[in-house]
Amino acid sequence: MAVLLRFAPEKMSAKQYYEIIRRLDEAGEGSPDGRLYHVCFGDGDCLQVSDIWDSVESFQKFGEILMPILQDMGVDPGEPAVIQVHNIIR
Numbered sequence: 001m002a003v004l005l006r007f008a009p010e011k012m013s014a015k016q017y018y019e020i021i022r023r024l025d026e027a028g029e030g031s032p033d034g035r036l037y038h039v040c041f042g043d044g045d046c047l048q049v050s051d052i053w054d055s056v057e058s059f060q061k062f063g064e065i066l067m068p069i070l071q072d073m074g075v076d077p078g079e080p081a082v083i084q085v086h087n088i089i090r
Helices: 012-027 055-074
Strands: 002-008 036-043 048-053 081-084
Touching: 002 055, 012 036, 036 055, 048 055
Parallel strands: none
Antiparallel strands: 002 048, 002 081, 036 048
């Protein structure tokens, strides 16, 4: 079942976000298997991310690549909110 994961780090700038995306692309994980949607939103140094994944397991596999990048960038994503998705209208 699909899940929404919402990350609200205490601090993440657009510069950090775009560098994280660049590193994920470089690692071949810019469009990981199982991620259905990705959105980054917010102002200033308080950007947040919400993703919809086909399963928690798909996200966990991606997290093995993502987490070291976040640590290297000094971004603490905190504990994500994991919310069951009931419907997606495209």
